[in-house]
Amino acid sequence: MSDLGHLTETYHSLHVAPLQSQHERVAWRLEAPRADRIRVREHTCPCRRITYEFCMAGGLAFVRRTYRHDGIAVHESDWLQTRETEQLWLRILLGQAR
Template sequence: MSDQGRTAEGYHTLHLAPLQAAYERMTWRPATPRADRVRIREHTCPNHTVSYEFCLGGGLAFIRRTYRSDGVVVHESEWLRIRDAERLWLRLLLGQAR
C-alpha cells in the first residue's frame, strides 16, 4: 500500500484512484432513510468536493456520495447485499466505477 492516506499518527482515510477510461457508471438516487440506523464502515477523504461512504443498514449495504460546494447534496447507490456492495465499493476505490 502506498503512503497516500496515511499520516505520521497512522491511518488517515481512503483516497480514490484516478477514474479508469472504461468505468462503470453507477446509478445515484436522492438519499432516503430506509433503516433506523446506518453504520458507516469506511469512507474516503472528506476534504474533497466529493466524498464517499460505505454504509450498512437493515441487513444491506450501499454507497453514499456527498457533494460539498455551495451546499451539501447527498445521493446513494442502490441498496445491495453486503458482498455485492463490497465489490462495488472496491471498484469505486480503484476508479473502475463512479
C-alpha cells in the same frame, strides 16, 4: 522499534484513485430515509469535494456519495447484499466506477 507517530499525523483516510477511461457508471439516487440507524463501515477522506461512505443498515449495504460545493448533495447507490456492495466499493476506490 521505530517511531511511526508521524504517519498517523499525516494520514487522513482513503482517497479514491483517478477515474479510469473505461469505468462503470453507478446509478446514484437521492438519499432516502430507509432505516433508523445506518452504520458507516468505511469512508474516504473528507479533504476532497466528493466523499464516499460504505454503509450498512437493515441487513443490506450501500455506498453514500456526498458532494460539497455551494451546498451539500447526498446520493446513494442501490441497497444490495453486503458482498455486492463490497465489490462496488472496491471499484469506486480503484477508479473503476463512479
